[in-house]
Amino acid sequence: MFRHLVLGLAALSLVSCAGSSQVGGAPNLQVVEGNALPSPGRFDLTKASRPYLVGPFDKLTIDVFGIPEMQQRDIAVDAGGRISFPLAGNLDVAGKTPDEVATLLRDRLKERFVRDPQVTVNLKEAVSQVVTVDGEVRKPGQYPVIGRMTLLRAIAISEGTSEFSNLDHVVVFRQVEGRDLAALYSLRMIRQGAYADPEIFGNDVVVVGDSRARRIFKDFLGIVPLLTTPLIVALQ
Numbered sequence: 001m002f003r004h005l006v007l008g009l010a011a012l013s014l015v016s017c018a019g020s021s022q023v024g025g026a027p028n029l030q031v032v033e034g035n036a037l038p039s040p041g042r043f044d045l046t047k048a049s050r051p052y053l054v055g056p057f058d059k060l061t062i063d064v065f066g067i068p069e070m071q072q073r074d075i076a077v078d079a080g081g082r083i084s085f086p087l088a089g090n091l092d093v094a095g096k097t098p099d100e101v102a103t104l105l106r107d108r109l110k111e112r113f114v115r116d117p118q119v120t121v122n123l124k125e126a127v128s129q130v131v132t133v134d135g136e137v138r139k140p141g142q143y144p145v146i147g148r149m150t151l152l153r154a155i156a157i158s159e160g161t162s163e164f165s166n167l168d169h170v171v172v173f174r175q176v177e178g179r180d181l182a183a184l185y186s187l188r189m190i191r192q193g194a195y196a197d198p199e200i201f202g203n204d205v206v207v208v209g210d211s212r213a214r215r216i217f218k219d220f221l222g223i224v225p226l227l228t229t230p231l232i233v234a235l236q
Contacts, residue, residue: 050148051097055128055202056081060098062105065118074124087112098123129202133158136165136208149200151185161187161208169209174201 054060058077062085064070075083081094083101088108093101102121109117126144131154134140138159151172155161167187174181183198187208190197200206 051099052123052126052129052146053095053097053202054081054093054101054123056094057127058123058129059125059127060093060101061122061124062102063120063122064105064109064114065120067114067117077128087114131200131202132205134205134207135170136162136210138162145200145202150197151200151206152187152190152197154200154204154206155187155208164211164215166209166211171207171209172198172200173205173207175203 054077056077056079060075060077060083062070062073062075070086073085075085077083077093080092082090082092084090085105088105091101091104091108093104096104098121102119105121106117106119109119123146126146129145130142131145131149132142133154137155138161140158143154143157151170155170161167165187168189170185170187172183172185174183185198186194189195
């Protein structure tokens with residue numbers, strides 16, 4: 001099955017490479033003169049944010065104003081997505097934003113005779129919402145998804161592509177409602193504005209393909225640094 005997936009993605013890559021790479025090809029992309037690019041407004045700078053959803057093994061800092069025993073407490077979410085807090089007991093926080101966790105804590109503390117509790121919850125360490133970037137990038141690894149993440153940003157936080165990267169063969173693996181999905185993208189086309197930079201979500205896996213031909217030529221060039229005739233190598 002995996003072999004069929006790879007063959008299908010390879011076929012898609014041929015189609016994508018055959019398409020137009022004209023700047024401004026994306027439906028909502030407007031090309032303007034370089035000196036006419038307007039400054040973003042306040043709404044533009046904040047609308048791209050995405051609320052973080054708390055998950056297993058995340059670490060939260062919880063503060064209840066006016067109660068010393070409940071100030072600046074670092075709480076870890078357990079594997080089941082729950083936390084334990086004094087007077088509040090066990091709380092299921094998985095899938096909630098930090099603000100929603102604060103509201104949940106506030107309501108629970110009210111039930112336990114804490115008068116008008118003022119609760120703040122901040123994310124200290126993100127563990128559950130991460131993107132895995134692998135393949136031909138300079139620093140493969142797992143990176144937290146806080147706010148809005150796109151494919152180009154995911155590549156950037158992994159310190160960019162390597163010299164052997166195949167920019168036209170970048171695969172994003174994602175699980176949606178129990179289905180394993182994969183999509184093929186071309187970084188070259190995205191950078192040229194041929195289509196929009198796709199959004200990346202927590203638990204996505206991004207794999208940048210390898211340019212096998214370039215790697216082979218690199219090996220040959222290391223042996224023969226000065227070429228006086230064209231170098232032809234059989235790849236199969």
